Amino acid sequence: MIGISSRSAGVLLIPKPGIGEYAVLDVVEGQEQDPVEAQYIYSAVQDWEEIKGTDPAALLETAKREYWLVRTVSLLHLAIGGLEEPLEKRVLEHVEEILGSRVSSEKALDRLLVAPLANPRSPLTPANSALSYGFSAVASILDELAELQPLLHRLTDLWLGLAETAFSDFSESREMIWTTLVEKCGMKQLLKAGSRHEFTTQWNLLAFHFFAPQSRSGVGILGKELSRRLFPSEEQEEIIAASLTEAAKPTSGDEEEVGVHEAFKRVERQIAAIAQAVSEGRDAKAEKFLRELIRQQTSFSGGESHVVKSLCNIAQRCADMFRMDFEFVCLDKALQLALSDAWTLIQYGNHLKRAGNYDKALEVFDQAEQLGESYVARSSIADVYSQQGDYAKAIHTYKAIPNWNNEPKVCTAIADNLRRMGLMDESEAAYAELIHLAQQGLSKFADSEIRAQIGIAEIAKRQGKLKDALRAYHGIMARKNVDDRERFFCRLGLCHVLKLMDKFDDAYAIVDEVIQDYPFSMEARFVRGSILGLIGQELKGLKDLPESIGPPSWREWLRPYYRGLLLLKLQRYGDAKKNLVEGLSNAIASGEEKAIVRMAAALYFLREDETVEVDGILSQIPDLHDCHAQYLSLILKLHSATLREDLAVMESLRKQIAEIRIVDERLEKVVVALGERNFSLAITYETDALLKLAA
Amino acid sequence: MTMASPALSPQDTCSVCGAPLSATKRHCPTCRADVGAPNVRRCCTNENLKALATRFDDARTRATTIGCSKEFCTLSDLMEKKFGVVVSMPAGVARKLFEDPNSLYANYEQLVGGNLRKSAGLNNDRHRCAVGGILFGSYANSIIYGALSLAENGLPTYGTVHCRLRSITIDKRTSFLETNSFKFIQDHGIVPGSKLPVGHIACWEHRHYLVLAKLADRLSAGQTESDWQAILIQSDGNDRKNDSFVEAHIFKSFDRNAIESLTATTGKKLRREEKLDLDIAISKFNSIKRKLR
Numbered sequence: 001m002i003g004i005s006s007r008s009a010g011v012l013l014i015p016k017p018g019i020g021e022y023a024v025l026d027v028v029e030g031q032e033q034d035p036v037e038a039q040y041i042y043s044a045v046q047d048w049e050e051i052k053g054t055d056p057a058a059l060l061e062t063a064k065r066e067y068w069l070v071r072t073v074s075l076l077h078l079a080i081g082g083l084e085e086p087l088e089k090r091v092l093e094h095v096e097e098i099l100g101s102r103v104s105s106e107k108a109l110d111r112l113l114v115a116p117l118a119n120p121r122s123p124l125t126p127a128n129s130a131l132s133y134g135f136s137a138v139a140s141i142l143d144e145l146a147e148l149q150p151l152l153h154r155l156t157d158l159w160l161g162l163a164e165t166a167f168s169d170f171s172e173s174r175e176m177i178w179t180t181l182v183e184k185c186g187m188k189q190l191l192k193a194g195s196r197h198e199f200t201t202q203w204n205l206l207a208f209h210f211f212a213p214q215s216r217s218g219v220g221i222l223g224k225e226l227s228r229r230l231f232p233s234e235e236q237e238e239i240i241a242a243s244l245t246e247a248a249k250p251t252s253g254d255e256e257e258v259g260v261h262e263a264f265k266r267v268e269r270q271i272a273a274i275a276q277a278v279s280e281g282r283d284a285k286a287e288k289f290l291r292e293l294i295r296q297q298t299s300f301s302g303g304e305s306h307v308v309k310s311l312c313n314i315a316q317r318c319a320d321m322f323r324m325d326f327e328f329v330c331l332d333k334a335l336q337l338a339l340s341d342a343w344t345l346i347q348y349g350n351h352l353k354r355a356g357n358y359d360k361a362l363e364v365f366d367q368a369e370q371l372g373e374s375y376v377a378r379s380s381i382a383d384v385y386s387q388q389g390d391y392a393k394a395i396h397t398y399k400a401i402p403n404w405n406n407e408p409k410v411c412t413a414i415a416d417n418l419r420r421m422g423l424m425d426e427s428e429a430a431y432a433e434l435i436h437l438a439q440q441g442l443s444k445f446a447d448s449e450i451r452a453q454i455g456i457a458e459i460a461k462r463q464g465k466l467k468d469a470l471r472a473y474h475g476i477m478a479r480k481n482v483d484d485r486e487r488f489f490c491r492l493g494l495c496h497v498l499k500l501m502d503k504f505d506d507a508y509a510i511v512d513e514v515i516q517d518y519p520f521s522m523e524a525r526f527v528r529g530s531i532l533g534l535i536g537q538e539l540k541g542l543k544d545l546p547e548s549i550g551p552p553s554w555r556e557w558l559r560p561y562y563r564g565l566l567l568l569k570l571q572r573y574g575d576a577k578k579n580l581v582e583g584l585s586n587a588i589a590s591g592e593e594k595a596i597v598r599m600a601a602a603l604y605f606l607r608e609d610e611t612v613e614v615d616g617i618l619s620q621i622p623d624l625h626d627c628h629a630q631y632l633s634l635i636l637k638l639h640s641a642t643l644r645e646d647l648a649v650m651e652s653l654r655k656q657i658a659e660i661r662i663v664d665e666r667l668e669k670v671v672v673a674l675g676e677r678n679f680s681l682a683i684t685y686e687t688d689a690l691l692k693l694a695a
Numbered sequence: 696m697t698m699a700s701p702a703l704s705p706q707d708t709c710s711v712c713g714a715p716l717s718a719t720k721r722h723c724p725t726c727r728a729d730v731g732a733p734n735v736r737r738c739c740t741n742e743n744l745k746a747l748a749t750r751f752d753d754a755r756t757r758a759t760t761i762g763c764s765k766e767f768c769t770l771s772d773l774m775e776k777k778f779g780v781v782v783s784m785p786a787g788v789a790r791k792l793f794e795d796p797n798s799l800y801a802n803y804e805q806l807v808g809g810n811l812r813k814s815a816g817l818n819n820d821r822h823r824c825a826v827g828g829i830l831f832g833s834y835a836n837s838i839i840y841g842a843l844s845l846a847e848n849g850l851p852t853y854g855t856v857h858c859r860l861r862s863i864t865i866d867k868r869t870s871f872l873e874t875n876s877f878k879f880i881q882d883h884g885i886v887p888g889s890k891l892p893v894g895h896i897a898c899w900e901h902r903h904y905l906v907l908a909k910l911a912d913r914l915s916a917g918q919t920e921s922d923w924q925a926i927l928i929q930s931d932g933n934d935r936k937n938d939s940f941v942e943a944h945i946f947k948s949f950d951r952n953a954i955e956s957l958t959a960t961t962g963k964k965l966r967r968e969e970k971l972d973l974d975i976a977i978s979k980f981n982s983i984k985r986k987l988r
Contacts, residue, residue, distance in 0.1 A: 008791035009784075028966065047791070071787070071968075074794050078975060081799055087978050094971055114807060115800035122799075160805055175808030182807075 003059040006047050007070040012063040014056045023056075027067045030060055068102040073111045076141070079126040080117070088126065089133055096135035106188060109141050113148060113187035114179075116156055120149035124543075131539060140572060143539055144188070147546050150281030151191040154549060157284035158229050166225060169218030172210065177222075184209045192547055194586065196231040200224065229283075231551065232325055232332075267293065267310055275317045275520055278326045281549050286326065290314070294333070308338045312347050322522045322559070324355055325550040342373035346380055353384050354554040356588040375401060379410055387554060389590030391417040408434060408448035415455055420591055422625030424459050431455040450476060450486045454493055461497055464627040464663040469497045488518060495527055496695035500628060500664070504535050526558040530691045533566040541566050557587035558694055561600050565691050568604065568683075580604040584617075592629055595621045596694050599629075599636055603690060606639050607683050614640040628663050632689050635670050639682055642674045664689055707736075719833045721946070732868035732946035733834055738898040746894025751904040754911035763914040767907060770914070770923055773845070774903035777920075779955070780869060780943040781849030781859045782841040786965070786972035789856040792951045793979035830876055830891070834946070841943035843871060843902065845924040850940060851932045851960040855969060856976060860945075864953035866899040868946040873909045875935075875942055906941055932963070954980060 004013040005027070013022040024033045051066070053059035075091050083091055099105055117123070127142035159178065167174045181187070185206045193199035203223035207216045270293045277286035297307035311334035318327035331348045338344050345368040352361035361384050369377035382397035395417050404410045415430035431452040438449035457472035473494035476482060482490065491514050498507035508531045514524045525544040532541030545563040548556065564579030584601040587594065598617050605613040618637055624630040634657050641649040654671070662668050666685050673681040707730075709716055714725035719733050730736070737743070758767035797803050831838055841860070842849045849857040872879055873895045879885075883892050897905035906927065913926050929939040957980040959973050 006788075008787045010787055011785075028968070047788075074791060075975075077794050077796065077799055078790075078979070081795070083975070084978055084982075087974060090971055091975065094968065114796070115803045117799060118801045156802060156806060160802060173808065175806065178806050179808075 001053055001055060001059060003051050003053065003056075003063065005049050005051050005059075005063040005066065007049065007067055008047050008074070010067050012051075012060060014059055025060060025063075027060070027063050030064075065102075068098055069107055069111065072098050072103045072108045076108065076112060076126075076138075080122050080142070082125075088129055092126065092130045092133060092135050092138050096130070096138050099137040099141070105137055105141050106186075109144055109148075110182060110185075110187045112141070112145050113152055113191065114182045116149055116153045117145075120153075121146060127539065136571075139539070140570075143542060147542065148188065148191050150279075151547055151549055152187075152281075154230070154281035154283050155191060155226070157282050158226055161284040162222075162225065166222060167218070169214045169221065170210075171212055171215060177206075177219075180209050181206055193230075194548065195551070196227040199227045199230060203227070230325075232328055267297065267306075270296075271310060271314055271317075274314050275321075278314075278318055278323050279321055279520055283326065287329070290330070290333075298337075304337050308334045308341060308344055311337075312344060315347060315351070317520050319351070319354065319553075320518070320522065321520050322548070322553050322556045323550045324351065324553045327351055340371060342368045342371040342377070345371065346373065346376055349380055350383075353380075353387055354588070355551065356554070358384055358388060375407065379407075379413065382413065386413070386417055386420070387590060389594070391421045391591070406444070408437075408445045412448050412451050412455070415452065419455060419459060419462070422623075424463065424625070428456060428459055431459075447483075450479070450482050450490070454486070454490055457493060457497075461493075461500070462626040462628075464661055466497055466501050466663075470494070470501070473497060488514065488521075492524065492527060493695075495531075499527075499531065499534070499692045502666075502692075504531050507531050508535070523555060523558065526562050529566065530562045530694070533562065533569060534688055534691050538566045538569050542570075552586045552588055554588045557583065557589045557593065557597050560586070561597055561694055562691065564600060564604070565687050568607065568687055573604075573607070577604055592624055592626055593694075595624055595633070596629060596690070599633060599693075600690050602636050602640075603683070603686055606636065606643070606679075606686070609643055611640045611643050614643075627661060628689075628693055631657070631660050631663055631667060632686070632693060634660070635667055635686065635689075638671065639674055639679070639686070642677065643679070664692070719831075732870075734831060734838065734870040734944050734946050735868060735898045738870045738896045738901070740893075743893045743896060744901075747897055747901060747904050747908070750894045750908040754908045758907075758911045758914050761912075761914065762916055763911075763918075766914045766916065766918050767911065770910070771903050771907055773920060773923070774906055777845050778843055778902060778906070779859050779862055780841040780865060780945065781844040781847065781857050782839060782943075782945070782949075783849040783851070783854035783857050783960075786855045786969040786976065788854070789858065789957070789976035790972040790979075792858075792954075793976055793983075795951075830872075830880070831944075837947050839945040839948060840876075841945060842928055843906065843941040843943055844928055845920060847956045847958045848928070848960075850928060850930050850935075850938055851963060852930055852935045852938055855960050855963060855965060855973060857958050857960065858954045859956040859958075860949060860953050861955045862899075864949060865945050869899050870944045870946075871897045871899075871902050871905050872942045872944065873905050875938060875940065879942075902941075909941065932960075951980070951983065 001015065003015070004022070005011070010027040011033070012025045012027050014025060016023055025031065026033055049066075051059060051062050053062055072095055075095050079088060079091050079095075099108065123142035123146045127139045127146065130136075130139035130142060164174075167177070170177060172180075181190075186202060190199065190202045193202055200223050203226070204220065206223075207219040210216050210219060270289060274286050274289045274293070277283070277289060293310060294307055297303040297310060300306070311330045315327045315330040315334070318324070318330065328351060331344070331351055334341075334344045335348060345364055349361045349364035349368065352358075352364060362381060365377045365380045365384070368380070378397065378401045382394045382401075385391075385397055386394035395414050398404055398410045398414050398417075401407065401410055404414075411430065411434055415427050415434065418427035418430060434445060434448045434452040437445040438447075438452075453472060453476050457469045457476070460466075460469035460472060473490060476490050477487070477494065491510050495507045495510045495514075498504075498510065508528065511524055511528045511531065515521065515528060518524060529541040529544030532538065532544065542563065545559055545566065548559055560579040560583030564576045564583055567573075567576035567579060580600045581604055584597050587597045589597055598621055602614045602617040605611075605617070614636070618633065618640065621633050624633060634653055638650060638653040638657065641653060657671060667689050670682045670685045670689075673679075673685065707716055708714060709723040709726060709728055709730060711728040712723060712726040714723060716723060716730055717733075718737065721729060721732055723730055755764070755767055758764055800806075840853075842853075844859065847857060847859050849859075874882075879895070885891065894908075895905070910923070910926060927940065929937075931937045957977060959977070965973065
């Protein structure tokens, strides 16, 4: 049975059996109207849609569902576009009611993702209004809509960049395929896909909505093409490389002669524009700029070496943004232009290391070693072991480098690894030795002094000597010979100490300044997001913690970790689980970092009272050397034992906790809260402790 | 009386390429030249114009006989200056008119095209086409119905919101029928395949002939503008069978920029969501008007 529905008028025409006429139903009330009415409803032809159902009741049900969904989306469009205040409140209240009873938030969000917003931040104003009125469902949708904009931009850029021939198998128009995708395929899930597999699994749902076999096969081909571009991996490298190589061919000798300075300035601007496009998720635009950069630089004699440097520069910026996918695109191209360049190979190996592709990274460093860069290559190999959490092997490898104790960077790395192993005295001695050598005037060691002092400050922090750590960081900051990179790390380190001391305003001021200086540093943004969460501005904090665009990488675990904790505070438990629990399985982390990620996942399960899961996760946490982390892990274990009412374990844990130096007064309050079985208060304190902990 | 515009026939040939034209198509099938909205072209056949002129002349004679020649002339002048078309619609449809995805989204047109929806196969919609099909044939679904009005209000039985349209946006594509098309078909015993009676439809330029031909017998001395509005649009607000008005037929749709004024039906009990839709439409309309000023 086929009915005709007007979604804005809320009218359904249902055929009457045998007489060739239609019953006209009011979708909201389900009542029959004057049959004459349908003719006079002014509604554009496009507003009328055929719907199918087994009987009139099923048709009415479908029409109702669609009416309320379209109404929700329409009202949200109006709110995003701007409404006068009293009207805005009524609209948001109405939408909140609809979302509570008639329409799923997920479906409404999918429909809103039909195209990127002209102003990606436009949903935030009504989101804040909704929150101030207490309409949390509306606030969540609008907030997520804003968050997903970079991902949506990226997908639509790729979609619009596809050649017309990609659609030649379809009998449907390109626009109709997109519309079907938005309405039937779950855009949010598609955008959030973290891998090729996840993307294609979601994408292939689209095939069920096309009946022609050719269209169905076209869906598969399109999905493969998009996933290739969204998630470049080894077998796809050739495609990207081929397109770039083609574009990179020197075009002709008629390239306008430009001065060296002008050319340098232009390249700077191009690199900034590429980085900006990548940060916004506009990959097609970034690739276009990249091709242009390559074309221009290779048009000069000997320009290949310049372009390789430019590509490595962009790759580093991408790494700062945790955009591993685009970093790879740049490095892949650089390697094609300079396959025997050891430094490019080392940067590529570092990329692989951060991606957790350790075996391949080691292979690449071996190649670099054969090209003559033995010291850096061996040191990089040791870095791989360190990142894997095998600190002893890392130290062993560093010490196998000839004349290692005369290499300040190697000595610093050894001290760092000793610290990670929990050998604080040995580590501190190693840092002190570096400082001593620098102060003796050994020029080679001059640069390592600041780095060593940062190491000592970190030791003080881990031992709970926060005032010492603060003093040490302030001392470093007061010095004039601190280079930009060291100052960057120093400021972030100082910020973490201030967080642990509950000096959130000071911490915020510092990290905000870092972001002004390094707008592409996602790590700094993550930290700012965590501080905002600690001062009760979770929604604002989430803006600094957007969904990931690229594949996971080292240190990127901070994103789902902080994000999940903020979502937990916002009581968006489904999303919190995705970030904290799934984030755990995807995290490229080791040692204490991995332990911290585990604690966050355990916290989620504690909120759910799922103690079996909690205990399973916490049992994987080894002995910790950071006193804050150690204290918190015991608190979480106590929380679980209290839930289970396991008195013996509770008693044992209380004793252990009492023996530890109190490093966070609010965590001490958790012990009291658990004693009173006030679990929600305990969760609040534990969440804040985790937000403060990660660094 | 003489008619000002050239008398066209739906079966005329294209003035650009000379090819035969279809009575139901706006564009020449051969050279794609715009030959005018088919509903308007049909009003301009010699046969219809002659019949309409005859009815108008008869009406003037009748008005003179009853001592209302002054009122006849005043109303005729007023019509040219003040008569417009009011389309009445449900509040949800009015609200939708003010939703503009193109201004909200980037690349919206490129992604979803002009039509977001797969429109229904309305040619099979017998109910919607039963009457329209008799009057307009294959372009029945392109016709938007409104009422001729001296004021901002339209027929409350057709929707909560009355949109008076800017004449310049519709005058080339609007025709008029002297009454409700259902009633017209019923009164004249028209069935599919019948030839439509002539002299009862008019294009924009001649709309006052149609109105005066219809209303001449109801003129009386001393009538004012509000009296004429009251006899032009009559409705009890409940039963459409009791409505009386001059029906406007607009070829193809219009958008929010075509709206001159937007008012709500008074005294009708609205559901909460209808009230909200109405307030949104009014607020958005006022906001657009403010910007234009």
